[in-house]
Amino acid sequence: MTDVSLLRGEDILRVAAVGLRTRPTRAILSALGITIGIASMVAVLGLSESSKSDLIASLDRLGTNLIVVEAGSGIGFGTGTLTETAEAMVSRIAPVQGVSAVGSVEANVYRTDLVPESRSGGISVRVTASSLLETLGATLADGRFLDGATDHLPVAVLGSVAAERLGLSAFDGSASIWLGGRWFGVIGVLDPIELAPTLDRSVLIGEDAAAALFDYDGIPDSLYVRAAPEHIDAVIAVLPATADPESPDQIEVSRPTDALEARAAAEGAFTALFLGLGLVALVVGGVGVANVMVISVLERRGEIGLRRSLGATRRHVALQFVGEALILAVAGGLAGVALGAAVTAVYAAARGWSVLVPAVAIWGGITASILIGGVAGLYPARRAARMAPTEALRSA
Amino acid sequence: MTEPVLEIAGLTKEYPGSPPVRALDGIDLTIERGEAVAIIGPSGSGKSTLLHMMGTLDRPTSGSIAIAGRNLDGLSDDELSAVRSRHIGFVFQQFHLLPGYTALDNVADGLLYRGTPLEERRRLGRTALERVGLADRARHHAEKLSGGERQRVAVARALVGRPDIILADEPTGNLDSKMSDAVIELLSDLHRVGITLVVITHEPDIAHRFARTVELRDGRVVHDRSAA
Numbered sequence: 085m086t087d088v089s090l091l092r093g094e095d096i097l098r099v100a101a102v103g104l105r106t107r108p109t110r111a112i113l114s115a116l117g118i119t120i121g122i123a124s125m126v127a128v129l130g131l132s133e134s135s136k137s138d139l140i141a142s143l144d145r146l147g148t149n150l151i152v153v154e155a156g157s158g159i160g161f162g163t164g165t166l167t168e169t170a171e172a173m174v175s176r177i178a179p180v181q182g183v184s185a186v187g188s189v190e191a192n193v194y195r196t197d198l199v200p201e202s203r204s205g206g207i208s209v210r211v212t213a214s215s216l217l218e219t220l221g222a223t224l225a226d227g228r229f230l231d232g233a234t235d236h237l238p239v240a241v242l243g244s245v246a247a248e249r250l251g252l253s254a255f256d257g258s259a260s261i262w263l264g265g266r267w268f269g270v271i272g273v274l275d276p277i278e279l280a281p282t283l284d285r286s287v288l289i290g291e292d293a294a295a296a297l298f299d300y301d302g303i304p305d306s307l308y309v310r311a312a313p314e315h316i317d318a319v320i321a322v323l324p325a326t327a328d329p330e331s332p333d334q335i336e337v338s339r340p341t342d343a344l345e346a347r348a349a350a351e352g353a354f355t356a357l358f359l360g361l362g363l364v365a366l367v368v369g370g371v372g373v374a375n376v377m378v379i380s381v382l383e384r385r386g387e388i389g390l391r392r393s394l395g396a397t398r399r400h401v402a403l404q405f406v407g408e409a410l411i412l413a414v415a416g417g418l419a420g421v422a423l424g425a426a427v428t429a430v431y432a433a434a435r436g437w438s439v440l441v442p443a444v445a446i447w448g449g450i451t452a453s454i455l456i457g458g459v460a461g462l463y464p465a466r467r468a469a470r471m472a473p474t475e476a477l478r479s480a
Numbered sequence: 481m482t483e484p485v486l487e488i489a490g491l492t493k494e495y496p497g498s499p500p501v502r503a504l505d506g507i508d509l510t511i512e513r514g515e516a517v518a519i520i521g522p523s524g525s526g527k528s529t530l531l532h533m534m535g536t537l538d539r540p541t542s543g544s545i546a547i548a549g550r551n552l553d554g555l556s557d558d559e560l561s562a563v564r565s566r567h568i569g570f571v572f573q574q575f576h577l578l579p580g581y582t583a584l585d586n587v588a589d590g591l592l593y594r595g596t597p598l599e600e601r602r603r604l605g606r607t608a609l610e611r612v613g614l615a616d617r618a619r620h621h622a623e624k625l626s627g628g629e630r631q632r633v634a635v636a637r638a639l640v641g642r643p644d645i646i647l648a649d650e651p652t653g654n655l656d657s658k659m660s661d662a663v664i665e666l667l668s669d670l671h672r673v674g675i676t677l678v679v680i681t682h683e684p685d686i687a688h689r690f691a692r693t694v695e696l697r698d699g700r701v702v703h704d705r706s707a708a
Binding site for chain 2: 087088089090091094095098099102106386387389390391392393394395396399472474
């Protein structure tokens, strides 16, 4: 007859839970470290994913095919200028879908003629045509935009920041502003334009009015260009020479969405950093579990001795303590996933992002806690298993 | 089966040191099925060491031990664990009950390492609790019981697996005299129905209630009296 000690699978789980049942407070406290580690990692991944999806959504909305052509400052050439014909020339490039020129005139803008001259508010006066609205994909908060009918009239459309500074955010359809020494009627206010923030701080007037009242020479300082997305690189390549054939190196061409993409990349770098910090927290949590369990093994020598006397093998004792560490870690990890998802939801909701907790964060968090629990339980379990039964019984 | 439950020959145990400590020095002892033996002796005489040897919790330096006709010599740690789970029941001075668990579950744990399913363990545990007169305490948590009740639960746990021998190490050491009496009365009852018992004690009053008394001194058997 060969005798063997046997511990049924479901009983392994039962004995692994003994420590949690006899010392619940300690169990919760030691699992807390893992909860914090997993929660921070899930939250970092969730927030980065949510903010990235927000960025991608704005890129989709804005379109990545807007190009800005500006009179730049080529080295040694002084300040460059565009030519009067630049708009027409650029519009002849086949993949270009729309061009709008914007110039500027030297004039200060005030709410009334009584405002001291020095309080110009940093608002610039830009000259443009009706096509700008469509090229930028901009929208009006109120009123209407410049058009053929108003081009020669002393009327203006306000950028969002300019409207705010002039106290005209709540535009009621009949306001006037003191622009370059005369009254201009306000006919509309723009929403913020994400791809052309300089226009937010501008007051826009029509070309004919600018020419008549401020001697506007018709030479723009920027062109906003929409091109077919699949040909955008080719368009960018020929734009400087098209806009100014004589000195193409004085022309600066940029894509505003590049800045948004760079922001996404920069946030990616931070995500890696915070993920690393979360990992450190997780490892510290694992060390905490191991630490508490080593103490627990010493305190439970009597129980270990009893189990050996009941016929438990060393492996049974080791399984019990590894099992206990795993239960602690997985419970802590699940709580961490829930907490991290909650943090993501609250923060993303506060920022108006769509809430996105990637599946990899959830499964990764659970897997990481299983690994951490297994590793953390190994050393205490070995100590418990190696304890001689007589020693365990004597010292208790 | 007429073979002795326990057969010890030339058993010595030395603990390393300089000079080495010889805790047991050539013990010969045979315990037949159905015997009740008290092992007495002053502290340091080797009583506990002998009990641990009998219970396969520790290995002898030399000599042989056979339990239920099976020689323990050369058995692996796992095989010794199996011998404990099948053939030996222990009762300790400190009871060693799990707090937070009911009396019944503590008793049922006596069968835990035999691979018996939980329902069966509880069914047998209930029978064992009835046998020690604590059926009405089955649902009480271990820490809610009196010292005497705890030790009777521990006896039920030792009993539940129908071992060949029950080894009790100072079972009344933590109990007042009234509770002691109850526990000793229980052990005597078990003896009367044929259970083999070895009880370590340093109290002569208790030793006198057992049919056979083995007295140890300095690791040797100095008296082996049978009251019969």
